[in-house]
Structures are given as C-alpha cells and as structure tokens.
Amino acid sequence: MEFTERQARIVEIVKNSSPITGEQIAAKLDLTRATLRPDLTILTMAGVLEARPRVGYFYKEKKKTSPYMDRLRQLRVGDFKSLPISIRENISIYDAIVTMFTQNVGSLTVVGEGQTLRGMVSRKDLLKSTLGKTDLQQVPVSIIMTRMPNIIMTTADEPVLEAARKLTLHQIDTLPVVEAFIDEKGEERYEVIGRFTKTNVTKLFVQIGSLGAQS
Amino acid sequence: MEFTERQARIVEIVKNSSPITGEQIAAKLDLTRATLRPDLTILTMAGVLEARPRVGYFYKEKKKTSPYMDRLRQLRVGDFKSLPISIRENISIYDAIVTMFTQNVGSLTVVGEGQTLRGMVSRKDLLKSTLGKTDLQQVPVSIIMTRMPNIIMTTADEPVLEAARKLTLHQIDTLPVVEAFIDEKGEERYEVIGRFTKTNVTKLFVQIGSLGAQS
Numbered sequence: 001m002e003f004t005e006r007q008a009r010i011v012e013i014v015k016n017s018s019p020i021t022g023e024q025i026a027a028k029l030d031l032t033r034a035t036l037r038p039d040l041t042i043l044t045m046a047g048v049l050e051a052r053p054r055v056g057y058f059y060k061e062k063k064k065t066s067p068y069m070d071r072l073r074q075l076r077v078g079d080f081k082s083l084p085i086s087i088r089e090n091i092s093i094y095d096a097i098v099t100m101f102t103q104n105v106g107s108l109t110v111v112g113e114g115q116t117l118r119g120m121v122s123r124k125d126l127l128k129s130t131l132g133k134t135d136l137q138q139v140p141v142s143i144i145m146t147r148m149p150n151i152i153m154t155t156a157d158e159p160v161l162e163a164a165r166k167l168t169l170h171q172i173d174t175l176p177v178v179e180a181f182i183d184e185k186g187e188e189r190y191e192v193i194g195r196f197t198k199t200n201v202t203k204l205f206v207q208i209g210s211l212g213a214q215s
Numbered sequence: 216m217e218f219t220e221r222q223a224r225i226v227e228i229v230k231n232s233s234p235i236t237g238e239q240i241a242a243k244l245d246l247t248r249a250t251l252r253p254d255l256t257i258l259t260m261a262g263v264l265e266a267r268p269r270v271g272y273f274y275k276e277k278k279k280t281s282p283y284m285d286r287l288r289q290l291r292v293g294d295f296k297s298l299p300i301s302i303r304e305n306i307s308i309y310d311a312i313v314t315m316f317t318q319n320v321g322s323l324t325v326v327g328e329g330q331t332l333r334g335m336v337s338r339k340d341l342l343k344s345t346l347g348k349t350d351l352q353q354v355p356v357s358i359i360m361t362r363m364p365n366i367i368m369t370t371a372d373e374p375v376l377e378a379a380r381k382l383t384l385h386q387i388d389t390l391p392v393v394e395a396f397i398d399e400k401g402e403e404r405y406e407v408i409g410r411f412t413k414t415n416v417t418k419l420f421v422q423i424g425s426l427g428a429q430s
Contacts, residue, residue, distance in 0.1 A: 004422075038290065075256060106339075128316065164417050202379050
C-alpha cells in the first residue's frame with residue numbers, strides 16, 4: 001500500500017486515537033478540514049479508514065480486500081489500448097508533425113521491419129525541435145526520437161494500474177504496447193501492437209464512474 | 216447510466232436469460248470471451264451485473280448505490296487541480312513555447328488583468344503554428360490561442376468525474392479551473408485559479424488503485 005506523506009500521518013493519528021473527527025485530525029496536523037478532505041475520502045474509499053457518521057474515523061485493523069479494488073486490478077492494458085500510429089526513422093521531423101495531425105495522436109512509434117520498436121516521438125519532442133535552428137524538412141526524426149533502452153513500455157498483460165503508474169512516474173503521455181521476441185541474432189526485440197495513453201486512463205475512469213451512476 | 220452499444224447488448228442478454236455464463240453471452244454476440252472481458256468486468260464493478268462463480272451473470276434488478284461509487288462522485292476538481300501557468304496575450308509564440316518547457320506543462324492559460332481568462336494554448340496549438348511560415352518570434356500568441364466562448368472550463372466545485380468527461384469528450388488535455396465574476400461593465404468574466412489535466416486524472420486513478428492494494 002502506498003501512502004503520500006500526509007496520508008501516512010493521517011493513518012498514524014487515526015490508529016492512535018480513534019474514533020477521531022476530521023476536524024480533530026486537521027487540528028493535529030495544523031491544516032484545515034477542507035485540505036484533508038481528498039485524503040480522507042481516498043483513505044475511506046480504499047478501506048484503510050472507516051467513517052461513521054457523527055462518531056468519526058476508525059482505523060480498519062482487519063482490512064478486507066475490497067471486491068471493487070480487486071476488479072480494478074484485473075483490468076489489463078490489452079483491453080483498453082489504442083491502435084499504434086507508426087512511422088519510419090528516416091522521415092523528416094516535418095513529416096512526423098504532419099502525421100501527428102493527420103492521425104490526430106499525441107505520439108508516434110518509430111518502427112523498423114516487422115513493426116519492431118526503434119523509437120518514440122512525442123508532441124513535446126517535436127515542439128522542442130522547432131525551437132532551435134533545425135531544418136525540420138531535412139532532419140530525420142531519428143535524430144530527436146527517444147531510443148531503446150530509454151523507452152518505457154507496457155504489455156497487453158500488464159494491469160492498467162501499473163501502466164498508469166508508469167505514465168505518471170516517468171511524466172510521459174504514451175506507452176508503446178509491445179510483444180517481446182528473440183530475433184535471428186538472439187537479441188530481444190519488441191513488436192509494437194498498440195499504444196496506451198493518459199487518454200485511455202481518463203476514458204476508463206469516466207466509464208467506471210458513469211456506469212456507477214444510478215439513473 | 217451510460218452504456219456503450221456493446222454493453223447495452225450484454226445487459227439486454229443477461230436481463231432476458233440469467234444466469235448466463237460469459238461464454239454463452241459471447242456466443243450470442245459472435246464474439247470471444249476475451250473480447251467481452253473488459254465489458255463484463257466494468258459492468259460487474261459498476262453493480263449492473265452480478266457474477267456468481269460457477270453459475271454465471273445475473274442482472275441486478277434492485278441496484279444499490281455502491282458506497283465506493285458514491286465516494287468517487289464526491290471527489291471535486293478543487294482538491295486535485297494543479298497550479299495554472301499563465302502568460303499575457305502579447306508574448307510571442309516562441310516565448311510561449313519556451314515557457315511551456317521551462318515550466319514543464321502541456322498548456323498555458325492566457326490572462327488579462329486580475330488573472331482574467333482570455334485564452335488557452337496547448338502543445339498541439341503551438342506545434343501546429345510551427346508547420347506554416349509563421350515567424351514564431353514575431354507573431355503574438357493571441358493569434359493562435361483558443362478564445363472565449365470556445366474554451367471548455369471547469370470549477371473547483373465540479374465533480375472530478377464530470378471534468379474528466381469534458382476532457383475526453385472535447386479531446387483536450389487541460390481544462391482551466393475558473394471562478395466566475397461580474398466585471399464593472401456587468402459582463403461575466405472568469406478568474407483562473409488552476410488547471411485540471413489528464414495527468415491529474417491519471418494520478419488520481421493510480422492513487423485510488425494503489426491504496427486499495429493489500430500489503
């Protein structure tokens with residue numbers, strides 16, 4: 001279980017003096033109740049704390065695994081990924097930008113024979129290249145792309161939650177979804193089979209929430 | 216409650232012939248069980264269907280509002296937003312791009328006096344402007360920014376779920392978080408107090424999921 005520093009302090013306080021109200025926790029931390037609200041909501045939602053109306057918060061000693069959480073962790077990247085949009089590494093930066101607009105995506109995978117992953121280019125990479133004196137029409141995209149082994153990847157089997165964590169941790173918008181294979185020289189290669197983005201996560205979040213709404 | 220077309224068909228099938236297994240539903244739809252997995256998981260998670268091991272899926276006639284879902288809908292933009300990064304409309308496109316890199320953000324709010332919202336520029340807008348013959352150092356950002364009334368906004372009070380839906384619906388990465396006020400001419404204006412992005416949604420998704428993991 002991963003807490004932020006503040007969440008860890010809240011849990012400690014509730015452990016040591018439950019039941020305790022939100023106001024009392026806030027006072028101990030020198031914060032307002034409003035500031036604590038999201039942390040208390042998330043800790044309760046996750047089943048770490050229990051909130052009893054007009055009594056206060058309790059620490060849940062024997063936490064049951066929430067079936068909701070279990071199901072959330074069963075979701076796999078392969079079921080929510082988008083199609084990859086790929087280019088070759090010898091095309092110009094200018095043509096890469098044009099491809100991004102015609103395909104309406106925020107990143108491109110750069111591939112060799114057999115859709116083998118060679119690089120990634122993001123909107124950010126392309127935008128940065130326009131700041132210098134680079135001739136966008138002449139310089140190939142291979143000059144500015146992120147290369148192996150610096151590409152953060154995911155697989156169809158990976159839990160959506162893990163892939164989402166990679167996106168936030170590495171501050172990137174897209175993970176290529178790959179399948180590993182061994183080439184004729186015995187080296188590990190990756191075939192690109194999709195892309196997984198913050199947009200996929202946001203859509204999933206909305207879908208889960210919307211379906212829950214009682215109409 | 217919002218279903219995708221396929222989810223609506225699944226719900227119809229389960230309504231008419233429950234209990235029914237995943238394989239049987241798949242057969243009726245001419246799809247594989249694997250293809251249906253994410254839909255069945257989400258429908259179960261949302262409390263629309265009930266899955267009983269070795270029996271099959273049931274339609275939940277009397278749906279209880281899930282406390283988990285209730286809490287999810289209580290989360291407000293104001294508790295999860297980021298700080299806004301703002302510029303003036305007379306600065307050059309080039310300087311806007313530089314600001315985006317020095318501040319490490321994917322969008323900028325363009326403001327007038329008193330942080331009044333005048334426009335938005337995204338990485339996509341800036342990248343598009345580099346494709347033409349525009350002199351990036353000379354042309355002000357006001358020429359390419361999205362203007363009122365075309366800016367999609369959110370407020371601190373809005374549920375995170377609604378704001379996330381706006382992001383997916385309008386295919387944008389950032390919503391300015393605003394507070395409306397009436398200026399001295401009696402016109403409605405918006406003060407920028409934050410930004411809410413797909414990154415905020417992804418972080419929240421990860422946080423909810425991570426806290427649920429039993430250690």
